[in-house]
Amino acid sequence: DGGITQSPKYLFRKEGQNVTLSCEQNLNHDAMYWYRQDPGQGLRLIYYSQIVNDFQKGDIAEGYSVSREKKESFPLTVTSAQKNPTAFYLCASALADTQYFGPGTRLTVL
């Protein structure tokens, strides 16, 4: 089955800890994206990558970091510098201008 997987679905961390969210795709898409969604809100772009070993900041990159060592994978690290990390995180990959989304990871920082 082709698609985008995000793991885990729910993640709990203590304040001050870094945490890495996984995003994998087997669609052979070049571009990948990370978004943050807060309750009742729209999507805000964190980081995106058009090709391996290259990525750009989105609108709210502060407190986050990414890597793109493989075409299939685009992990997001939420660092302790992120002031309010509790949110729903969505990963997407794109074919031309059409983005396809994973199921999301709900991160709760206690």
Added chain:
Amino acid sequence: GNSVTQMEGPVTLSEEAFLTINCTYTATGYPSLFWYVQYPGEGLQLLLKATKADDKGSNKGFEATYRKETTSFHLEKGSVQVSDSAVYFCALATQGAQKLVFGQGTRLTINP
């Protein structure tokens, strides 16, 4: 800059009612237009898209027509079901753009 404005929610309808969710956009050039749907606790699913003026995107009984003269891409369905309850996002991508621009989303609730 590029922007998308959606109808304010929440929208509540009875089953079998006619649905319209308004979406207007501001963009340079000729953008592609999209509707995504998000069910509770899930990611976004692509519902339909249109890439040029007068194109009609359709899927699962939903339709939207790309109207360049009114810069609109309104989502319609003739007879909604309880299972259509979700949040709907309108979005655009300009030519050569690396990012989507999303509207704020419209929450739809269908009562039996």
